[in-house]
Amino acid sequence: xxxxxxxxxxxxxxxxxxxxxxxxxxxxxxxxxxxxxxxxxxxxxxxxxxxxxxxxxxxxxxxxxxxxxxxxxxxxxxxxxxxxxxxxxxxxxxxxxxxxxxxxxxxxxxxxxxxxxxxxxxxxxxxxxxxxxxxxxxxxxxxxxxxxxxxxxxxxxxxxxxxxxxxxxxxxxxxxxxxxxxxxxxxxxxxxxxxxxxxxxxxxxxxxxxxxxxxxxxxxxxxxxxxxxxxxxxxxxxxxxxxxxxxxxxxxxxxxxxxxxxxxxxxxxxxxxxxxxxxxxxxxx
Amino acid sequence: xxxxxxxxxxxxxxxxxxxxxxxxxxxxxxxxxxxxxxxxxxxxxxxxxxxxxxxxxxxxxxxxxxxxxxxxxxxxxxxxxxxxxxxxxxxxxxxxxxxxxxxxxxxxxxxxxxxxxxxxxxxxxxxxxxxxxxxxxxxxxxxxxxxxxxxxxxxxxxxxxxxxxxxxxxxxxxxxxxxxxxxxxxxxxxxxxxxxxxxxxxxxxxxxxxxxxxxxxxxxxxxxxxxxxxxxxxxxxxxxxxxxxxxxxxxxxxxxxxxxxxxxxxxxxxxxxxxxxxxxxxxxx
Numbered sequence: 001x002x003x004x005x006x007x008x009x010x011x012x013x014x015x016x017x018x019x020x021x022x023x024x025x026x027x028x029x030x031x032x033x034x035x036x037x038x039x040x041x042x043x044x045x046x047x048x049x050x051x052x053x054x055x056x057x058x059x060x061x062x063x064x065x066x067x068x069x070x071x072x073x074x075x076x077x078x079x080x081x082x083x084x085x086x087x088x089x090x091x092x093x094x095x096x097x098x099x100x101x102x103x104x105x106x107x108x109x110x111x112x113x114x115x116x117x118x119x120x121x122x123x124x125x126x127x128x129x130x131x132x133x134x135x136x137x138x139x140x141x142x143x144x145x146x147x148x149x150x151x152x153x154x155x156x157x158x159x160x161x162x163x164x165x166x167x168x169x170x171x172x173x174x175x176x177x178x179x180x181x182x183x184x185x186x187x188x189x190x191x192x193x194x195x196x197x198x199x200x201x202x203x204x205x206x207x208x209x210x211x212x213x214x215x216x217x218x219x220x221x222x223x224x225x226x227x228x229x230x231x232x233x234x235x236x237x238x239x240x241x242x243x244x245x246x247x248x249x250x251x252x253x254x255x256x257x258x259x260x261x262x263x264x265x266x267x268x269x270x271x272x273x274x275x276x277x278x279x280x281x282x283x284x285x
Numbered sequence: 286x287x288x289x290x291x292x293x294x295x296x297x298x299x300x301x302x303x304x305x306x307x308x309x310x311x312x313x314x315x316x317x318x319x320x321x322x323x324x325x326x327x328x329x330x331x332x333x334x335x336x337x338x339x340x341x342x343x344x345x346x347x348x349x350x351x352x353x354x355x356x357x358x359x360x361x362x363x364x365x366x367x368x369x370x371x372x373x374x375x376x377x378x379x380x381x382x383x384x385x386x387x388x389x390x391x392x393x394x395x396x397x398x399x400x401x402x403x404x405x406x407x408x409x410x411x412x413x414x415x416x417x418x419x420x421x422x423x424x425x426x427x428x429x430x431x432x433x434x435x436x437x438x439x440x441x442x443x444x445x446x447x448x449x450x451x452x453x454x455x456x457x458x459x460x461x462x463x464x465x466x467x468x469x470x471x472x473x474x475x476x477x478x479x480x481x482x483x484x485x486x487x488x489x490x491x492x493x494x495x496x497x498x499x500x501x502x503x504x505x506x507x508x509x510x511x512x513x514x515x516x517x518x519x520x521x522x523x524x525x526x527x528x529x530x531x532x533x534x535x536x537x538x539x540x541x542x543x544x545x546x547x548x549x550x551x552x553x554x555x556x557x558x559x560x561x562x563x564x565x566x567x568x569x570x
Contacts, residue, residue: 006509008509008510009509009510012407012509012510012511013407013409016404016407016408017408017410017413019404020401020404020405020408020413020417021417023401023404023417023421024416024417024420024421026478027420027421027423027424027478027482028420030435030439030478031423031424031427031435033438033439033446034434034435034438037438084327085327085328085331086328088324088325088327088328089324089325089327089328089329091321091324092321092322092324092325092328093325095318095321097314097318098318098321098322099311099314099315099318100315104325104329107329107332107337108332111332111336111337114340115336115339115340116336116337116338116339116340116341116342116343117339117342117343117564118561118564118565118568118569119342119345119564119568119569120338120339120340120341120342120343120345121335121339121342122568122569123339123342123352124334124335124338124339124342128334139331139335140335142331142335143328143331143332148328172320173318173320173321173324174320174324177324198426201428202426202427202428202429202430203428204428204429204430204543204547205542205543205546209565209569220428220430221430223430223431223434224430224433224434224547227430227433227434227437227438228430228433228434228437228547249438249444252434252438253438255434256431256434256435256438259428259430259431260427260431263426263427264423267423267426270426271419271422
């Protein structure tokens, strides 16, 4: 593909670069517009005169600060729980000599294809008394079968000799996990931790399904209330549109920005790992 | 002490004779791995409770389910619920809406991922390629509330960017958000904006594996860049394209709940209501 110095070849390259620049801009601009407009002092479409008033207002309201706190809380606690549960299960399933290993693997794989659906799952969560508790935002999605399988495959790649050596030196199985396997898997654990964190931070559906109490809404639900209902008029989900009708453009933009900031912060770290992680999964499934 | 059955088995007597030792052996292996089972216990409990228990709830579909009577004691009505649902005019509307969105997704979104992957693959400027990739992967990590929020901020008739621009050039404002005609295009555009970049990853991986000698051979035969693209690159990744297409068909009717729910309102419900949102509205709200 190299060394094509013909006119047609160069024209092709130029057209390609222009096209991809357009694609990138189309991806970027809507979000950049929202960010810039959130700092604008007026509601005009051309943003002017920088101000922080929208953010100052947001952080002065109880509702917003509480929602933000709830989102941070469930993201931190939920990620730790998910990661621990996934890593422990993945390690167990990577243990080749485990009697019943195939059965357990099938048990996990089966859930990637079939599930009980929204209503039965709701009843299970309800029977467990999790409705209107923050547990309902962390526990029903505790383990992703997909991540579990990928992590199991990664653990399988750790040489058996290494574990065997530790065992001969007198390590228990738990010792092997904590002193050999996990230290070797830190980058993978970090990557899946970030993926879980993004998933929990972004969840909206579970929140409207399981949380009726407005004081326990995570930020995604609040965002929907403020931005979508206030703009629409004919609202959809629960909650009163009148109560939020008063917010100006700037405040709505600011809510969007605040709820994306954590994603943008972790994105560079995510990007380093996810492509590889996704390919491990797709090749070995 | 023959622990293997010898000769034709006439009575059941040899089996009980052989069993205790095998059971003992199995039990010994299980006991040896008890710590591994202990590690898998949280994961196992999670899968049983949140993935398999709800499947049992599917029985509700064949019952006149009463929440206070529970799944076991509700009256069994056979296929009556199905008869009612299939003869309900709402069913065909839901089916059509879900089906059309799924077709749109395959016809418009799927080719976009292939085209962008091909364009990226043709790029020779390494830094430009990774810059574009970094940018177009980002929206995948945004929540649907954020994507819909941005859509609202751009399209609302109350000071949204697009409508203000339309007004400036002297055109009529369009109420994109509360309009049946615009619902499906908006859903598809959001899908394309959010997931195209992410969708390219798998194709880029396939493209990286194409044999370079094929291009040289094609060039010697006088093929220009477009011809190389058509006759070498595309056939080389045909397998991956077909697999991805089949996978997509597998989740054909699985149109995203969050996205559609957030975009749904009283004015576009006739084209926007799909199975998932109907289940939620009918069953839980």
